[in-house]
Amino acid sequence: MSRASARERMGALLLIVPLLAFLAVFFLWPLWTMVRASVVDNTVSRVLPRTAAAIVSWDGQGLPPAQVHKALIEDLRQAEDQQALGETVRRLNSAVSGFRTLLTRTTNAVRDETNSGAIDLGDLDRRWKEPRFWLALREAVPPYTDRNLLAAVDMKRDAGGAIVSEDPGASANRLIMFRTFLVAAIVTLACATIGLPYAMLAAAVTGWKRTVLLLAVLVPLWTSLLVRTTAWFVLLQNEGLINGALQVLGITDGPLPLIFNRVGVVIAMTHVLLPFMVLPIYSVLLSVPRNLMQAAASMGAGPLRAFWRVLLPLSLPGLMSGSLLVYMVAIGYYITPALVGGANDQMISSVIAFYALGTANWGLAGALGVILLLVTMILYFIYGRLSKSPQLLGA
């Protein structure tokens, strides 16, 4: 390699390094933090380090050996961080109820007694003679857990460690995931049904007609998402324009329920995502020679046949990338379902936001986030393969 190109390469690297470092710290690191939060569980092992080390040697049969008892007494005596201790108690109590009183009582007793060798846990509280408390402790100490990832798909480990389904009714994550994929599919279908003929029309006409058709797609794309959602909120409400028009025209007597339900979510999301369907199909159709349809007609194909055998196959690549794009964006949607949807239309993003902002359950929020991230990345990979340049529209 010549010296000039080596210098050029160095220069290019220097230009890229600032952004690379910025995104590594403020983009990749947050994602990594979230992935870690979904599998790391050091609440208990941080507060009870000796117990965590000692209990590993216990095979889970009968009661743990004396050294585990000793380690627990020592850990409880030395635990200073009250907040961390409280989190540990909560975590253990959610596994076996009764742990809260048991640990509080034990901690107080251990701290009052100066001679730690004299304490016998079984005498202190009879519950320490029950293996289930020790088993719960043993299960809670490993620093890595699949608990959150399993809970994200409504599964759990039973007492024996086998993976089983969560009791029906205990959690609705599977239902919400299914709903997310369903709503995204309906929206994609709606966008394709409207977007394909619209893009064909835009490619077929010329002059001011084409300008109008394209502007109608671009203006919403550049209007704030919040403005568009506000608009649908105002239009769809019971006293809104749509219901008003329907009643004035005598089509309905009372207001149709259009907002806070699935109908409203699908309408608003279709409006927001339609440009992402129209533009890829349109750009594919632009590269189709105009005389191809004429050629088909001259060879005896009727308009319908020419459409079916010539235009539709040619627009398929655009339809594929448009559909992938719409579906990919739709499954991660938060704002529109949150504002226009009802309680039964909340998608996976809303649940993630609920766990993160509402209950501060980082583990579960992270696990659901990992699933959403994985699905999105797989779709993006396929999209990148299909449309050779991995660029998104709207940019």
Add this chain to the structure above:
Amino acid sequence: MFRTAQTFFGLLVVTFLLMPIVAILPLAFTSSVFLTYPIEEYSLRWFVELTTADAWRLSIMNSLIIGLGATLLSTVLGTLAALGLRTKALPFANLLRTMFLLPMVVPAVVLGVGMQMLFVNLGVASTYPGVIIAHAVLCVPFVIVSVSASLQGIDPSVEKAASSLGASPVKVFRRVTLPLALPGIISGAVFAFATSLDEVVITLFVAGPNQRTLARQMFSSIRENISPTVVAAALLLIIGTLCLGGLAALLRWRQERIALRAAP
């Protein structure tokens, strides 16, 4: 028959696309507290509310501060990187480009959860720098795409000519490359600002009550208690976006005229 159906379908979709945006704007001027037609009386009370109520005024200020900060940060970093990506000798150029575009793809809620956790640990949660950084991450892809496109349009022979006439690499960059790339940089900055202005989800996760942006304020007032102030704010956003778009177009046009005059 087919023609009529075509025209009807076209009109129908155009209406579906544009009607919602057009239909709500007059409601910003209603004097009623309800967002319903017909408008009995027109007034500017909701604009007064927008500019005097503390929550709204603060949120407009915050949007401007955070928007300008995020635009500056993302435009500088993005432009430098786009210049670097231009060099053919760069290894893994495609991989790097894909990574720079990823913030546009990752669902906002996912990134928001991660940022919230990390920012708390780093001590920048609920601070202006934290929100500016978070917005800048989302703006970077737009700057990269826009600047890269304008750099692609530069004929390499122009730069070669400049250096063969004795200009140093720095001078070539300053006098030839930068002016030619400027329209792309400016439209990248406009996209970045618009992105920051419209951002809600990440803001929900990383901003505190003191960094409430206009979009965030609109989101919570639609959720809790919608009033025509939201529509007034929407009108403000639309006008703001239009002005920015117009400014970018104007600068681009002037740039092209200068370029034409310089190269007769």
